[in-house]
Amino acid sequence: MTNPFFTASPLPFGLPPFAEIADEHYRPGFDKGFTEQLAEVERIVRDPDEPTFENTLLPLERSGRILDRVSAVFYNKSSADSTEFTNELEEEIAPLYAAHSDAIRLSAELYARIAAVHADRERLEPEARYLVERYFTEFTIAGAALDDDDKALLRDYNSRLSTLTTRFEKNLLADTNELAVVIDDVAELDGLGEGEISAAAAAALDRGLEGRYLVTLVLPTGHPYLSSLTNRGVRERIMTASRARGGRGNEFDNRELVLEITRLRAERARLLGFDSHAAFVTADETAKTPEAVFEMLGALAPIAARNARAEQAALQSVAGGEPIEAWDWAFYCEKVRRATYDVDTAAMRPYFEAERVLQDGVFFAATSLYGVSFAERHDLVAYHPDARVFEVSNADGTPVGLYIYDLYTRDSKRGGAWMNSLISQSTLLGTPTIVVNNLNVPKPAEGSPTLLSFDEVNTLFHEFGHALHGLFALVTYPKFAGTNVFRDFVEFPxxxxxxxxxxPEVLANFAVHHVTGEPMPQDFVEKIQASSAFNEGFLTSEYLAAALLDQAWHAIGAEETVTDVAAFESAALQAVGLDNPAVPTRYSSTYFAHTFSGGYDAGYYSYIWSEVLDADTVDWFTENGGLTRENGDRFRSLLLGVGGSKDPLEAFRDFRGRDAVIAPLLKRRGLDGPGH
Known part of the structure; x- marks a missing residue:
C-alpha cells in the first residue's frame, strides 16, 4: 500500500486525503521524512561551490516536504482528535523530532554556509535578504556556534524537554477529562439555558452516564457556566476541579514536570549564553529583553489589582454576608453588570446561534472588508465528522485556500481554541493554503440549536483573525508563510x-433570535459598549497574573533551585500584588499549557504586548470609516499579506504611518482613569 504522505495530495488545494490516512502511515511517514530531509541538507553542505543564496538557502527552503506533510496532519490530529495511538506515538516521536531539528540547526557546515551568504546579503532583494538574516539569527541563538561537547549537551536538553512538554500536555488532557463534574439532578444546573443543559446531558451520555449531566472543564481557571449557575456548591465544585488539574498526586500530576522543564530550560539558556530562559526567548522577539516585558507588565499590575479590589467591593455589596470567593466572582459580576448597566450577557445567547454567527457574522465581516467569499465543500472529507471544509475565494473568483472549521468539544480534543495550518502558501514551492480553526463549544443533543455565549462569539472572531492571517499571507519562501511571525506579534491580527x-453592520447581520427571528435589541449593544471597561480589573489581573507567573518561572537562573510549585507560584503572585484569592491566575502552573507545552514559554506576555498594536489599529479603523473594502485591502496588503517576510514592527509602521502608542490600550482596559 502506498503511503499517502510520500507524495503530494491530488485533492483540491492539496487537502490531505484523510479518508486514506491510517495509523500505520504515520511512523513510516516520519521516518522517511527525517531521512529525506537530512539527505537534502547533506547535499547542500557537500556542494563544492562557494555558498550562495541559490545553492544554500533555496534548497534548504525546499527541503522536508514529506516531513511537513506528515507533521501537519499528525499534530493536528493529536490536538483535535487524539487517540491512545497518537498519544503514544507523539511521546515516541518528540525526542526524535528534537534530534532531527538539532541535526540541521547545529550543523557547523550548514551554519558556515549560511554565515557566508549572510556576509554578502546586501546584494539580495529584500525578502531574500530578510530570509538570510532570519536563518543566521535563529541558528546563532539556537547554538550553531557552540563546540561539539556543548552541542552534545544541548541535544540532550532539547530531547528531554521535547519529551517532558509532550507528557505535560497528555497529562493535562487526561486529568481534565477525569475531573469533569458529574451532576445527578438537573435542578443543580439552575441558571443554565436549554442548550447548555442539553450539552451536559449529551456529554454524560457519551461517557455512559445516562440520566446524569456532565460539566466538562475548559482550559482557563474560570468556566463559562460560573456566571449563570445559581447553585453555589456546584460553582465551587467546578472551580475546585478546574484548579486541581495536574496537581492531585495521581498519575497525571504535572508538578515534577513543571520543575524539571523550568530547570532544564534554565540550564539550556546558560549553555547558550543567556542569564535565563526568558532572556533566551525574548532575544528573538520584538520585546528583545525580559526587562522590557516586565517594565510594561509590572507597570500595569498594581493598577489592575487596585481596580479588581474596587470591583470586588461592589460584588460584595450585592452578595451580602458570604465573602466573595473565586467561584462567586462571575456570578455576582453578572448581577452587578445587570444592576449597573442593565446588561445581561446570558440574555444574549439566544441571539448567537452558531451557524448564523459563522456565516452572517464572521464570514460577512471578512467579505465586507476583503471581498472574499466562502463556499462549503461537502465533497471534501476533513479529519473528523464535526470538522467542515470551506473554499475561500477572492472577489474576482481567484482561489485563496481552504478553511476548516471544528467547533465542538470532545474528550479527544485538547482544551482552548486555536488556529493551525495544514498547508501554507509559498511561491517557491507552488503550495496553496489550508488553515484550521478549533474551538471547544459543548455540543447539544441532536435537534437542539448551538447557542454561543458572548465570550465564545468573541473567541470565534479572534481565532478567525489567525485564519485570515494564514490565508492571506502571500510570500515566496515557506519560512515566512502564514502566521510564521514573532510570537509576540502573532496575536495582533x-x-x-x-x-x-x-x-454595528456586522452585529445587525448575525445577532438574530434563533426562534423569533427578531434582531438583538439595540439597547443590548449600547449597554455592552457602555460597560466595556466593566470587570476589566479582574480580567486584566487574571491575565497579568498568568503572564507574570510565566515570566517568573523563566527568570530562574541555572544555579537556582525550586522544589515546591505551589509555594513558588504563591510567592511570584505576591511579589507583583496579584495574589488576591478571589481573582485566581487565568492558568495555574500545573495546567498552564501555553507555557509548559504550547510554545508560549516566556511568551504569554504576547497577548497584551500585541494588544498595544491592536488597540491602536482599532482606533485607525474607527477614524477611517471602519468596515470598508479600502480599509480592509490596506490592512490585508500591508500587514496580513506580508506574513513573516519583513520585520513585523516595520510592517505595522507601513500600515499605521508611525509606531504604536499605548494610550488606546489603557483606555480600553480602564487603566487610564484618575490616579492611574
Missing part, C-alpha cells in the same frame, strides 16, 4: 479581528 463582533 487575531485581536484586531475581534473588533468586528460588535461593529
Amino acid at each position: 487575531s485581536q484586531v479581528n475581534e473588533m468586528w463582533m460588535l461593529w
Whole structure:
C-alpha cells in the first residue's frame, strides 16, 4: 500500500486525503521524512561551490516536504482528535523530532554556509535578504556556534524537554477529562439555558452516564457556566476541579514536570549564553529583553489589582454576608453588570446561534472588508465528522485556500481554541493554503440549536483573525508563510479581528433570535459598549497574573533551585500584588499549557504586548470609516499579506504611518482613569 504522505495530495488545494490516512502511515511517514530531509541538507553542505543564496538557502527552503506533510496532519490530529495511538506515538516521536531539528540547526557546515551568504546579503532583494538574516539569527541563538561537547549537551536538553512538554500536555488532557463534574439532578444546573443543559446531558451520555449531566472543564481557571449557575456548591465544585488539574498526586500530576522543564530550560539558556530562559526567548522577539516585558507588565499590575479590589467591593455589596470567593466572582459580576448597566450577557445567547454567527457574522465581516467569499465543500472529507471544509475565494473568483472549521468539544480534543495550518502558501514551492480553526463549544443533543455565549462569539472572531492571517499571507519562501511571525506579534491580527463582533453592520447581520427571528435589541449593544471597561480589573489581573507567573518561572537562573510549585507560584503572585484569592491566575502552573507545552514559554506576555498594536489599529479603523473594502485591502496588503517576510514592527509602521502608542490600550482596559 502506498503511503499517502510520500507524495503530494491530488485533492483540491492539496487537502490531505484523510479518508486514506491510517495509523500505520504515520511512523513510516516520519521516518522517511527525517531521512529525506537530512539527505537534502547533506547535499547542500557537500556542494563544492562557494555558498550562495541559490545553492544554500533555496534548497534548504525546499527541503522536508514529506516531513511537513506528515507533521501537519499528525499534530493536528493529536490536538483535535487524539487517540491512545497518537498519544503514544507523539511521546515516541518528540525526542526524535528534537534530534532531527538539532541535526540541521547545529550543523557547523550548514551554519558556515549560511554565515557566508549572510556576509554578502546586501546584494539580495529584500525578502531574500530578510530570509538570510532570519536563518543566521535563529541558528546563532539556537547554538550553531557552540563546540561539539556543548552541542552534545544541548541535544540532550532539547530531547528531554521535547519529551517532558509532550507528557505535560497528555497529562493535562487526561486529568481534565477525569475531573469533569458529574451532576445527578438537573435542578443543580439552575441558571443554565436549554442548550447548555442539553450539552451536559449529551456529554454524560457519551461517557455512559445516562440520566446524569456532565460539566466538562475548559482550559482557563474560570468556566463559562460560573456566571449563570445559581447553585453555589456546584460553582465551587467546578472551580475546585478546574484548579486541581495536574496537581492531585495521581498519575497525571504535572508538578515534577513543571520543575524539571523550568530547570532544564534554565540550564539550556546558560549553555547558550543567556542569564535565563526568558532572556533566551525574548532575544528573538520584538520585546528583545525580559526587562522590557516586565517594565510594561509590572507597570500595569498594581493598577489592575487596585481596580479588581474596587470591583470586588461592589460584588460584595450585592452578595451580602458570604465573602466573595473565586467561584462567586462571575456570578455576582453578572448581577452587578445587570444592576449597573442593565446588561445581561446570558440574555444574549439566544441571539448567537452558531451557524448564523459563522456565516452572517464572521464570514460577512471578512467579505465586507476583503471581498472574499466562502463556499462549503461537502465533497471534501476533513479529519473528523464535526470538522467542515470551506473554499475561500477572492472577489474576482481567484482561489485563496481552504478553511476548516471544528467547533465542538470532545474528550479527544485538547482544551482552548486555536488556529493551525495544514498547508501554507509559498511561491517557491507552488503550495496553496489550508488553515484550521478549533474551538471547544459543548455540543447539544441532536435537534437542539448551538447557542454561543458572548465570550465564545468573541473567541470565534479572534481565532478567525489567525485564519485570515494564514490565508492571506502571500510570500515566496515557506519560512515566512502564514502566521510564521514573532510570537509576540502573532496575536495582533487575531485581536484586531475581534473588533468586528460588535461593529454595528456586522452585529445587525448575525445577532438574530434563533426562534423569533427578531434582531438583538439595540439597547443590548449600547449597554455592552457602555460597560466595556466593566470587570476589566479582574480580567486584566487574571491575565497579568498568568503572564507574570510565566515570566517568573523563566527568570530562574541555572544555579537556582525550586522544589515546591505551589509555594513558588504563591510567592511570584505576591511579589507583583496579584495574589488576591478571589481573582485566581487565568492558568495555574500545573495546567498552564501555553507555557509548559504550547510554545508560549516566556511568551504569554504576547497577548497584551500585541494588544498595544491592536488597540491602536482599532482606533485607525474607527477614524477611517471602519468596515470598508479600502480599509480592509490596506490592512490585508500591508500587514496580513506580508506574513513573516519583513520585520513585523516595520510592517505595522507601513500600515499605521508611525509606531504604536499605548494610550488606546489603557483606555480600553480602564487603566487610564484618575490616579492611574
